[in-house]
Amino acid sequence: MTFKWEIAKGSCNDNVIIVPHVQISENESHLFNRAISSGGGILGDLQRATIAAQTIYADNPEQPKNRSSWVLKRLFEWSHRAKSRELLRHVQAALIEGTADKEFDDEDIEKLLTVTWNELFAVNENLSLKDRRRLQALWELFNSELKYFVKQLLVLKNVFKEPLKKCQVEGCLLTVEPDLLFGNLDQLCRISRGFCKCFLSLLQKFPPNERMTAANTTELIVQLFEKFCKVSSNIAAYQAYCINYKATMDYLSTVRHKDERFSEFERVCLSDPRCSRLQLEDLLIAPLQRITRLPILLKEVLKYTENPEDQSRIEKVIETISESLRSINDSVQWLHNFERLQMLQSQVIWPSIFDMEPRCFIPDFLKAALTRQFCENLLAHPRRRLVHEGHLEFVESGKTSDCYAFLFNDMFLLTKIKKVAPRLKRSGSQMPKVDHYVVHKQPIPLDSCVFCDVDSGDSSNSMLLKFAFVIIHLTRYYQVVSVYTFQTSTKNEKDTWIEKFQEAIENYESIQLKDMLKCTPLFSNLNFQRLSSSRLMSTFNTTKP
Incomplete structure (x- = not known):
């Protein structure tokens, strides 16, 4: 098999990339494209590569087609080495010349x-x-x-x-x-x-x-x-x-x-x-x-x-600097917390009312609006802070199930982990696996709950509780809505949850989320005129200024 070399008339050899007419497969074409994409800095290497390829094929006219893979890989390797040498030359020149700013x-x-x-x-x-x-x-x-x-x-x-x-x-x-x-x-x-x-x-x-x-x-x-x-x-x-x-x-x-x-x-x-x-x-x-x-x-x-007056003046300077450092630290912590909340907001899945209450009757004109929850943008609030999170065993109907809980500075959220299979990037490498959290029970406000510690060894009708605690959800009228019993793996984990709950409840500040709800597309698109005679209308009107 012979190859014909063509050079444009009237053009300089140094400015022309000559490539033998080899057959390029789809899997190898990107190597060639990368090899010729760096410009004139590696033209000499590319020409030497093509000349070497010509010599090989001239000596072996019956060479099989799989030789093209070898040629393209050598082109890519020479291109990569040329780029490295070029980068090295620029960096060394910059360091030798000196880059000191006047x-x-x-x-x-x-x-x-x-x-x-x-x-x-x-x-x-x-x-x-x-x-x-x-x-x-x-x-x-x-x-x-x-x-x-x-x-x-x-x-x-x-x-x-x-x-x-x-x-x-x-x-x-x-x-x-x-x-x-x-x-x-x-x-x-x-x-x-x-x-x-x-x-x-x-x-x-x-x-x-x-x-x-x-x-x-x-x-x-x-x-x-x-x-x-x-x-x-x-x-x-x-x-x-x-x-x-x-x-x-x-x-x-x-x-x-x-x-x-x-x-x-x-x-x-x-x-x-x-x-x-x-x-x-x-x-x-x-x-x-x-x-x-x-x-x-x-x-x-x-x-x-030693002088008390001098000591007092220096102490004031120290306090001023320390206050500035506390401000910096608070800003850093706030940003990291808010980034975590934004990530959680994209990972938490709020089941629709159809999933939570499958037996409830919903008129047709409301079904489209209620396919999703209004609280999808609830978590990433500037004043919300994630206090603690971790795995818990949820005791329900005498059985335990794994769950994942989030304790914020204003509410407690219980979820179930939904595993997500890792996806492949275009380059072929795997994207990092990001789990999702499906809300298992409605959020419990910290001003509407009672936290109870359970002594180890306390037995119920059907099972023995160990490292357990109970959260009682109350309404604003002190009606008991639900009771949640949890277990931890170790006593240290239980003590941590108790400590964090006490800290969160003591430092609780009510967060008003009305403005956030009004900005939610689901909320703003709801047709309130259709609800004029319903109880839902009065409920939503309470959020209007």
């Missing part, structure tokens, strides 16, 4: 990395031990911020972020989003640099021989953190970074899994001596570690401060 390029600050505490404060030999400890603690506050800025933030920016952006200019790693991976890194760099510059400017206001006094060190700390906390964007920047940190790590894991060239990029960057053997995860978590360490460093200064 905004953060400050040699005077970097020189202070080697300055000791006694050189910075011009320590007198006659200084007491406690004063020495106080100055060392103050120096640690400044020096740790300086190291954080130079050896972590700037390394993250100059060794990873800027080279990544330069590679993208050259057409590499275009699927990676630097803003998703590094967040508001530039803003944190400006804040940290400003902190160091402010510390030095305040220190220079005092004569060298007066920098050691407790009053001046206290004044320096108070003014420094007044300026730091006065700018609301400083705390907001750390708050934004902390909130997005979990999503950043998830995105990093996804990028590593989907784009192996990013792993090569990361490997080259980590070989830079500025990384000092720190991994990318170590650098990304540095802002969280830094902001949480500030109160600890300030308490160390307070520990060696």
Whole structure:
């Protein structure tokens, strides 16, 4: 079998991809498409591959058709290696050329990395031990911020972020989003640099021989953190970074899994001596570690401060920083909780009234509206919080069945797990299995229930209860609607449920969901005029303002 090679007249050989007329199967065509999709950077490799293929087929004219698979795989392998070499060249060039931003390029600050505490404060030999400890603690506050800025933030920016952006200019790693991976890194760099510059400017206001006094060190700390906390964007920047940190790590894991060239990029960057053997995860978590360490460093200064007035001023600074940290922590917890609620809302299945009450009579004009529940968008409420969840054994009619319960800050929800078979992606890999939760009983408001502990060994008519507790559902008129008996596997699990129930009931706050129901398409599409003479009409009207 012979192959004819064609070159367009008047065109340069370097700009033409010549491919032998081999037969390509459907399963192999994607290899060829990927091999020729990277542009002129690998044309030489592709031409060498085709020439090699021509030689093979010329020597073996009776070669079977299955040889095409070998040729295409070699094309793909050479293409992949060429892309890797190209990426390596761009990353190394970016690291060698230097990507230092003039905004953060400050040699005077970097020189202070080697300055000791006694050189910075011009320590007198006659200084007491406690004063020495106080100055060392103050120096640690400044020096740790300086190291954080130079050896972590700037390394993250100059060794990873800027080279990544330069590679993208050259057409590499275009699927990676630097803003998703590094967040508001530039803003944190400006804040940290400003902190160091402010510390030095305040220190220079005092004569060298007066920098050691407790009053001046206290004044320096108070003014420094007044300026730091006065700018609301400083705390907001750390708050934004902390909130997005979990999503950043998830995105990093996804990028590593989907784009192996990013792993090569990361490997080259980590070989830079500025990384000092720190991994990318170590650098990304540095802002969280830094902001949480500030109160600890300030308490160390307070520990060696004797004057009550100075102590009071430093304690106020510590309380201000701690309050900011609590606000950041609350925001992070709220976001994680709300993400969990959104996920649950998509996983929880609310049975229709036809499934719950198959014997009830429903007029024809209502059947379409009642095929689904109005509470499908109930869970993801900004004020709702998931307190606890876990497996329980539901005791019903003398028998036990497995169930999965959710305890929120306003209600208790009992569900049954519905297993979902894993689906295949287009690439052939399996998608992660996500179970669904079918609501087994109607939600129980925490202000309409009674929680009862059952002693171990308490026997009923037909079975022995172990590690059990009971929830009694009451109406607003204290009528008992239902009684639910549950068992746990261990005593520790039962104690946890009891503790969480007590916590939730004590902290219960009523959540009004009227506005949420009105936004539900099922609710808004219901024709109320058809219900003018029914009891359902009066019930729904109570939700109108």
